Amino acid sequence: MKFLGKSKYSTWLVIFVVLIILVFNASNWYIYSKIKFFLTQQLGERLANIASATAFGIDTQKIIKIREDEQACKDIKNFLENVKQNNRLADVFILDQDYHNILDSASDVSSEAFLNLDLPAITQALTGTKTHSHLYQVGDYYFESGFAPIYDSTGRVIAVLGVEADADFFQVLSSFKKTLIGAFVLSLIGIVILGIFFYNLSSHTRKVEDALIKSSALQAMGEMVATISHEIRTPPGDHQRNGRKIE
Template identity: 35%
Template structure:
């Protein structure tokens, strides 16, 4: 059962979409304001250029000589251009001939080059008698719009073009707003990432917690059920085994027929499974008596019990620890059962016999016991649930061996780890705290 909340995910999606729509809305407003302002400023500048151009006498301009700087009409035109620039705080005001060369007025750049680079379309339009304005141009922290209006003679022929450049500082504020908008977008994006990561982390914790609670509840229920079933079945099994023994002694005492042993062997197998269920259901006993035990001697005593059975399956066990003491605290039951479960697991990985190597080392603070086999290793589908109860691939396994082994080892303050070997097979590693005299 996984944690699900039908409200959290929609709320998260809604929050993300809200932030995205907010950011997109800000960009939309920015683009609309910029386009509207540019349109208004262009129209106003064009109207001013047309009005100013209509006040100039085209016939007088046509009759002027370029080198007659003291002619009254020329001085008047210069003064009017200067007043136009100063009164409206224009960036540039100049009078151009039809070749885009400046006749009169102020410009701090090459007029013809600028026009051919940026304003060729509006200038050609004005030269043809149609006033026109350029798009917004950004240059050297300036935001320029240029307007061009024709100056005509009494015969309506265009003799010159009035060009006006205006620097609109409003767009500088708009550019700062754009930078702030980019900053807000970046912060919003980071917030979405952090919020999403936090949500995923919290949701995983909630899932893990709920699964742990569910698993604990299920294990408690299964443990109670297993204990009840084990106790109920154990007594009838004892009667069945005793009856099988009496049948063999009466009818098959001198017989080599294996049929008389089948019942007893199957009862023993069922008793082993029941013992696993009882170990699974048994709670941690904090009142058990722990005493100093030599881990090496404990392992050797267990191996003496199983060597004969293992030899029948062509399993060879090697155990050659250093000749010293490996003191631990043990109750005489927990580690023995855990070690038996692990070594039986190692045996069951072989089909036609093999070798199990047991290594015991110590660093003074911890003892490390490794059970190494060269069998089939840990299957991929079992890696994540190795120590979960009832996880097994054995046809006749209960799936409780590793769970019980881990539980018993942890009761003794130790750790259990299983991993595949690079050269094949698997290693079960038990780490137990070394006992030190107080």
């Protein structure tokens, strides 16, 4: 019975420790997901605003003749490079209505491979609305971009200006995630250690209680044996004399 009691106690202790770990882990990841959503949403809005301001300040006439005028192409590249440096962006680019980067050569399609992930946002920008993509991950890399339409003098959308977030932001997000994982591992170790400590403490307390119970039982048995031995050693005549004295 004692073994079953201790086994049941150990089971409840394990369940309690596991529940603490699960609750702590779930709360940490809930906080992380909320912070991640808030930060990426704020970043997306910032990227969309930068793209909109840049598109508003660009010379649309140079955009129209960029493939034919080398100087116009150079001026646009310099303008976009300044925007990139001043806002600490990873990239600034312009896409035509066929989703081609007008500043890349025809043979340079490496950057366009990643644009497939931004197609919904680019398509929305081509309709005349500034927007941003979702945060997505490709391998070990994160991406998020903002897009804004570029209008000609008649108000028609002729291209889309895109800006891509710098990797520093995502390093902060990745570091925050690693910190949460580290905190979870440390808390897991701490909870396990505390669980072992309290289990050992409880086991020791139970052993002390068992020892006290056994000691009390042995003492009671000793007293009972002494009483019985005394009764056995006392002759019947002594009992009678003792009885008369009492009378």
